[in-house]
Amino acid sequence: MSLPRRSHLRALEAEAVHVLREVAAQFERPVLLFSGGKDSIVMVELARRAFAPGPIPFPLLHVDTGHNFPETLAFRDWLVDQTGAMLHVASVDDAIRRGLVQDEAGPEASRNSLQTAVLLDALAGLRADAALGGGRRDEEKARAKERIFSHRDRAGQWDPRNQRPELWNLYNGRIAPGEHVRVFPLSNWTELDVWRYIRAERIAVPTLYLAHARETVDRRGTLLAVTEHLTLLPGETPARRRVRFRTVGDVTCTGAVESTAETLDAVVAEVAGAVQTERGGRHDDRRSETAMEDRKRAGYF
Amino acid sequence: MPTAPAPPGVFVPPPASGRTDALGAADLLRFTTAGSVDDGKSTLLGRLLVETRSVLADQLAAVTEASRRRGHARPDLALLTDGLRAEREQGITIDVAYRAFATPRRAFLVADTPGHVQYTRNMVTGASTADLAVVLVDARRGVQTQSRRHAFIASLLGIRHLVFAVNKMDLVDYAEVAFTAVADEAAAFAARLGVPDVAVIPVSALHGDNVAGRSNAMPWYGGATLLHHLEHVAVGDRNPVDFRFPVQLALRPDAGFRGLAGTVASGAIRPGERVAVLPSGRRTRVRAVYASGREVAEARAGDAVVIALADEVDAARGDLLVRDLNRPFVGSDVEAMVCWMDDRPLAVGRRYLFRQTTRETPARVASVLYRVDVDTLHRAPAAALGLNDIGRVRVETASPVYFDAYRDNAATGAFILVDADTNATVAAGMVRGGAAMVGEADASAQEVIAPEAPEVPVSPDVVRDAPGVTRAEREARQGHRGGALWLTGPPGAGKSAVARETERRLFARGATVVVLDGDDLRH
Ligand SMILES: Nc1nc2c(ncn2[C@@H]2O[C@H](COP(=O)(O)OP(=O)(O)O)[C@@H](O)[C@H]2O)c(=O)[nH]1
Numbered sequence: 124m125s126l127p128r129r130s131h132l133r134a135l136e137a138e139a140v141h142v143l144r145e146v147a148a149q150f151e152r153p154v155l156l157f158s159g160g161k162d163s164i165v166m167v168e169l170a171r172r173a174f175a176p177g178p179i180p181f182p183l184l185h186v187d188t189g190h191n192f193p194e195t196l197a198f199r200d201w202l203v204d205q206t207g208a209m210l211h212v213a214s215v216d217d218a219i220r221r222g223l224v225q226d227e228a229g230p231e232a233s234r235n236s237l238q239t240a241v242l243l244d245a246l247a248g249l250r251a252d253a254a255l256g257g258g259r260r261d262e263e264k265a266r267a268k269e270r271i272f273s274h275r276d277r278a279g280q281w282d283p284r285n286q287r288p289e290l291w292n293l294y295n296g297r298i299a300p301g302e303h304v305r306v307f308p309l310s311n312w313t314e315l316d317v318w319r320y321i322r323a324e325r326i327a328v329p330t331l332y333l334a335h336a337r338e339t340v341d342r343r344g345t346l347l348a349v350t351e352h353l354t355l356l357p358g359e360t361p362a363r364r365r366v367r368f369r370t371v372g373d374v375t376c377t378g379a380v381e382s383t384a385e386t387l388d389a390v391v392a393e394v395a396g397a398v399q400t401e402r403g404g405r406h407d408d409r410r411s412e413t414a415m416e417d418r419k420r421a422g423y424f
Numbered sequence: 425m426p427t428a429p430a431p432p433g434v435f436v437p438p439p440a441s442g443r444t445d446a447l448g449a450a451d452l453l454r455f456t457t458a459g460s461v462d463d464g465k466s467t468l469l470g471r472l473l474v475e476t477r478s479v480l481a482d483q484l485a486a487v488t489e490a491s492r493r494r495g496h497a498r499p500d501l502a503l504l505t506d507g508l509r510a511e512r513e514q515g516i517t518i519d520v521a522y523r524a525f526a527t528p529r530r531a532f533l534v535a536d537t538p539g540h541v542q543y544t545r546n547m548v549t550g551a552s553t554a555d556l557a558v559v560l561v562d563a564r565r566g567v568q569t570q571s572r573r574h575a576f577i578a579s580l581l582g583i584r585h586l587v588f589a590v591n592k593m594d595l596v597d598y599a600e601v602a603f604t605a606v607a608d609e610a611a612a613f614a615a616r617l618g619v620p621d622v623a624v625i626p627v628s629a630l631h632g633d634n635v636a637g638r639s640n641a642m643p644w645y646g647g648a649t650l651l652h653h654l655e656h657v658a659v660g661d662r663n664p665v666d667f668r669f670p671v672q673l674a675l676r677p678d679a680g681f682r683g684l685a686g687t688v689a690s691g692a693i694r695p696g697e698r699v700a701v702l703p704s705g706r707r708t709r710v711r712a713v714y715a716s717g718r719e720v721a722e723a724r725a726g727d728a729v730v731i732a733l734a735d736e737v738d739a740a741r742g743d744l745l746v747r748d749l750n751r752p753f754v755g756s757d758v759e760a761m762v763c764w765m766d767d768r769p770l771a772v773g774r775r776y777l778f779r780q781t782t783r784e785t786p787a788r789v790a791s792v793l794y795r796v797d798v799d800t801l802h803r804a805p806a807a808a809l810g811l812n813d814i815g816r817v818r819v820e821t822a823s824p825v826y827f828d829a830y831r832d833n834a835a836t837g838a839f840i841l842v843d844a845d846t847n848a849t850v851a852a853g854m855v856r857g858g859a860a861m862v863g864e865a866d867a868s869a870q871e872v873i874a875p876e877a878p879e880v881p882v883s884p885d886v887v888r889d890a891p892g893v894t895r896a897e898r899e900a901r902q903g904h905r906g907g908a909l910w911l912t913g914p915p916g917a918g919k920s921a922v923a924r925e926t927e928r929r930l931f932a933r934g935a936t937v938v939v940l941d942g943d944d945l946r947h
Contacts, residue, residue, distance in 0.1 A: 128660070129726065131452035131531035136716075140728035141687045144672040148741050148782070173685070173728070175717030177677030194433030201434050260522050267521040286519065287849045288545055288765050290552040291838045292687070293779055297847040311533055313524050323446035325437040333435055387437050 132320050136169065139308035141292060142271055143173040146253050146306050147180050149296035153253035153306075154211070154246070157183040159195035160371045161328055162257025162309055164202070165317055168326050169308060170255075171206055182209040184249070186242050188234045189216040190352045190373045198329040213245035233376050243279040246303060253296065253304045261313045272296055273305040281305075314369075318394050322387040332390065334367045334382040345378035369394075450526060453654060456535040456550040456578070459560025460570035464591040468560065468629035469523065469536060470501025472651065475636035478525035479504060501629075520550045529655045537574075544798065544812035545765040547577045548852050552838070554578075555659040556585035558650070559610075563596045563626070567609045573798045579617040580761060580814070580854065582834050585657055586619045589650055594628040598641040616801075621657070625650050661725040663833045665912060667691030667699075668752065669745035670781035670836075675730060683714065683730040684739055689781065689835030691747075692724035693731070700751070701737055702744040702826050709734040725835070742783040744826045744836075752828045752836055756821045757859040759793075760830075764809040766843065766850035770817075772808065776850065778821050780839035786822040787841070793817060818859050830854035902936050 129137075143166075146153050155170060157163045170179045185199060203210045215237050218224050223244055224237040246254055260267045270286050272294045287295055296304050309317070321328060338349040340359045347353060349361045352375050366379035367390070384390045430436045440446055459465040473479045488499040521536045535550030537543065551557060557578035559571050571588070578586060588610040596602035607624040614622040625634055626645055633639030636651040648656070668689040675683045693699070693710055700707045713723045714730040723729040731745065739745070746752065764770050770789055778787035795806035795815040809815045830837030834854075841851040899905055909926065911919040923939045930937040 128451035130447040131450050131526075132447045134452040134726065137687065137726055137728040140716075141672070144685050144728070148673045172716035174675060174677075175714070175730075176681055176683075177675045197431050197433035201431055261524055267523055268519045288520075288549045288852070290549055290840055290849070290852045291834070292553075293838065293840050295779070295840065295842055295847070295849045297777075297842060299847065311522065311524060313526070315526075316524075316531075319446075319448060322437070323440075323448075325440060327430065327434055327436045330433055330435045 132316060132323065135309075135312055135316060136172075136320070138292075138311065139166075139169045140173040142294065142306060142308040143170050143255070145294050145296070146255060147174070149294070150253040150304070152249060152251050153181040153255060154184040154249055154251045155179070155181055155208075155255040156242075156257070157185045157199065157210070158257070158372065159185070159191070159199050159329065160257065161317055161321065161332060162259065162312075164198075164326065164328055165312075165320060166255060166257050166308060167202060167206060167208065168324065179206060179208045181255075182211050182249075184211045184213060184245060184251075184254070186238050186245065187212050187214045187216075188238060188373045189214065190234060190350075190375050192329070192331055192348070192350075192371065192374055194329045194331045195371055198327075202327075211245065211249065213241050213248075215241050218244065234373050235376070238373075239279075246279070251303055252298060253306055255306045255308065257309050258305075258307045259312050259314070259317075260310050269307065269310070271307055271310045273307065274298065275303050275305055277301040279303070315391070315394050318387070318391045322391050329371060331368045331371055333386070334365050334384050334389075336363055337366050337379065338362070339364050339366060339379055346380065347376070347378060348374055350374050450529060450531045452531050452533065453556065453657070453659060454533045454535070454554045455556040455558060455654065456537060456547070456554040456583075457558045457560065458537045458547055458550070458570075458574040459591075460562070460565075460568050463560040463562045463568075463571075464629040465536070465560045466502035466504075467500075468558075468589060468591060468627070468635065468650075469534060470504040471629050471632055471635045472534075473504055473523070473525050474501060475632065475651065476525045476527055520546045527651070527655055532654065544573070544577065544814065545763060545852075547574055548581065548763040548765075548814075551578050551581035551583055552852065554581075554583055556587065556654070556657060557583050558587045558589055561588050561590050561606055561610060563590050563592050563602055563606055566606050567613060569799050571610075572613060572801075575614060575617060575619070576798055576801060577763075577814075579619050582662070582831060582854070584619065584662075585621045585659060586614055586623070587650070587653060588614075588622070588624045589629075590624060590626045591629050593626045593633060593639075593642065594631055598626075598628075598633070598639070600642075600644040603642075603645070623647070623653055623657075625653065661690070663690035663835070664725065665691055666750055666752075666828065666833055667693050667745075667747050668781075668828070668833065668836050669693065669699075669731065670783070671739055671741055671743045671745065672782050673741050674739060681732070682736070683732045684743075684745065685728075685730050686745075686782065687728045688723050688725050690725045690833050691750075692722055693745075694722045695719075698748050699733070699745050700748045701733075701739045702746060702751070702754070703824065704738065704743070706735075706737045707748055708737050742781075744781065744783075746826075752826045752833075753858050754824050754826050755858040756824045757790075758819050758821070758825070758827065758855050759857055759859050760817060760819060760839070760853040760855045761796075762809065762815060762817050762841070762851045762853040764811060764813045764815075764851050766848055767811055768843070768846075768850070769811070770809040770813075770851070775844055777842040777844055778819065778825065778839055779842060780825055780827060780855075781836060783825060785825065786844070787819050789841075790818040790820045816856070817853075819853070827855050829857050831856075904935055 174180055215234055218241045219226055224240045258266055270289045274287055275281060298304060338361045339346045340349060340361050346366060364381055367382040367384060368377060368379050370377060384393045457465055487503045490503055491500040523534045525532050535554060537546045537550040559574050561567055561571050590603055590606050603626045610624050611622060626642055627634045627650055633641055634649045638649055669686050670689055671684045672686040675685050695710050695712050697710050699710055711732045711734040713720050772789050776787055778785050792806050793816040794803040795813055797804050798814060806815055828836045837855040839853040840849050843850045895906055911923055913919055920941055927937050927939045
């Protein structure tokens with residue numbers, strides 16, 4: 124004899140809301156890392172639900188690589204306006220000017236490694252003791268064993284061999300001064316779960332996620348958007364294609380997929396039938412088989 | 425809220441066109457897997473992922489490529505579920521990894537825990553959030569120590585559904601006799617543990633027999649495939665009766681609104697019902713229940729909600745909302761089974777932080793009653809517990825805690841100990857009861873039969889007999905599954921009436937049914 128069970132998306136939602144509330148209760152200065160991507164958008168929506176009718180009790184932090192899609196910035200500002208959330212922006216361009224980091228050179232330069240330093244610098248500046256991220260365990264093998272409350276040492280590093288056991292829903296957020304905890308409320312969601320939730324709850328997203336016409340170049344199988352930040356390699360010719368993005372990051376390394384999905388239903392159908400992982404379109408992950416793990420050790424999100 | 429049109433770049437979805445099934449029909453099953461090294465656990469998981477089409481082309485391509493580099497002819501599915509580089513070098517899994525896959529019927533979250541000896545702590549961690557455990561057994565070797573250990577830990581953590589996957593059936597020529605021998609051994613062991621629902625399934629992870637699709641090689645097996653079983657096993661709320669709501673935080677956005685945010689730990693609550701706030705004991709009624717900011721008619725176990733009370737009653741994080749007439753135990757002296765998870769052994773008398781529900785209080789372990797030898801399930805005298813030890817202890821908390829016995833209510837019977845110096849989580853604990861309630865445990869070398877066994881010390885003369893006619897046999901004869909329904913409530917609440925009506929209806933449907941009414945039994 125059992126009661127009707129709740130749908131799995133409601134179960135994931137409840138888990139995430141519980142985690143967000145634990146963060147608000149256990150930490151003094153949490154921040155929510157907002158990338159403008161769908162995962163962080165869902166996280167903001169969950170935070171709104173967790174604390175309604177009150178405001179979201181922590182600020183959003185956007186690490187601005189300076190290589191944004193204009194849609195991402197428009198969306199960010201609109202969302203901040205809608206939710207009344209407070210926004211901090213940590214700018215990579217600024218950090219370069221300050222001499223904190225140096226831009227990689229060359230046409231295939233990536234600002235991923237710079238992002239890490241800028242993020243850690245911003246967290247220190249805000250004296251953040253917890254940083255909420257939209258990371259999911261299905262994204263990459265290395266993430267599968269990451270905890271929901273993931274402890275980082277003073278240098279912001281993750282030690283995969285020395286993680287705290289995480290039992291029941293009892294999250295241990297105790298840290299020493301200068302340390303912080305990365306918290307991943309969406310750990311147990313898959314890409315498809317995120318899209319199904321966005322569809323069911325009618326959550327707004329940047330138009331980048333829906334099919335649209337755009338100038339792109341095909342770089343070794345990855346479709347890159349042609350923007351002022353992209354240096355064309357010899358022999359590359361831009362073409363107009365109908366595409367959408369599965370992840371939204373740095374314009375110089377986020378790959379688009381050809382798509383006709385103009386509605387959320389169509390996106391869900393496409394993701395459900397997808398044959399490639401979403402990170403498959405991210406240039407930076409392919410540098411080595413353990414690329415993600417190396418970045419995580421260094422404090423990348 | 426009246427909103428201006430969204431700016432360019434922002435897609436605001438139009439309202440849903442009347443569909444109510446937007447969240448989908450699937451529910452969520454959390455399970456854990458374990459087995460001895462090389463029993464084929466990673467291969468089985470990889471197989472489940474592939475057969476539910478949860479592995480995408482680029483992942484499979486990467487695995488195929490890595491397999492080729494190692495000289496394997498076909499993709500080694502174990503590589504799909506094998507994470508960190510250090511493990512790749514050692515070729516074994518070292519920690520708990522979580523993985524998701526789904527069918528139209530159900531979404532699954534798997535906590536994959538390692539099989540080698542020293543990682544009891546990971547199994548405990550994985551089992552703590554699981555509804556079901558899949559224990560791998562090698563058909564050629566039978567139920568090894570490691571499988572017993574995992575089944576024991578699953579039962580200790582209150583898991584009610586156990587599946588023994590008897591793997592590598594291809595290596596025993598898919599022979600029924602080989603399976604039956606292992607199956608009997610597994611079922612007998614599970615019966616000793618008192619796990620109520622046990623399934624034993626013959627599979628070949630490597631070839632896919634009985635994993636998702638039925639095996640042609642084993643026509644003698646009439647049961648469900650592993651995936652079918654996982655999709656259909658009925659797991660309900662662990663405790664739908666005792667309403668417990670640990671307050672996570674009080675929301676006070678403005679003078680007009682006060683609400684208590686939290687996740688319902690067990691039971692259910694509706695607006696208008698009477699509740700009490702612990703520890704103050706103040707009584708009031710529930711004015712409204714909100715989920716995601718909207719009023720709802722009911723909240724039940726697992727729902728993350730906000731509860732607004734009818735009166736201005738002080739309540740804060742760590743407080744517990746309960747029904748007035750259904751309260752948990754209160755005390756600062758509890759007995760518990762703990763699994764020690766830290767390199768530094770448990771030190772009797774040392775100060776730890778006791779975290780249970782949303783409450784935290786300093787505590788010390790007053791004494792270690794015994795250690796459980798997880799291989800023999802016997803009690804061993806012990807003065808302390810080291811990494812991966814499981815034992816029974818008495819804990820004294822600095823301030824009173826509100827708890828239920830773990831076997832009745834995992835959500836209020838579970839706790840962790842945190843080392844106040846290192847901040848490490850050093851132990852997982854399951855309350856058996858208040859120290860005064862359960863009495864001194866006998867530390868002599870007797871078997872710790874079921875962790876669910878009665879709290880009163882059991883005389884060594886009272887042993888659990890191996891079942892004669894098994895549950896499966898009975899169910900086969902009756903043509904329906906067996907089950908006991910326990911109705912509880914205050915006198916005069918209508919238990920007997922509900923029971924009689926239920927009996928009548930089940931009887932009318934051809935079920936074999938009987939009511940055991942306390943009144944009749946006392947005649
Ligand atoms: N013949 C046969 N070999 C299997 C089967 N399942 C796994 N194996 C092999 O057993 C070895 C250990 O498997 P693995 O999944 O790594 O075991 P784990 O240590 O339990 O994760 C590997 O060589 C597998 O290919 C099976 O059903 N039949």
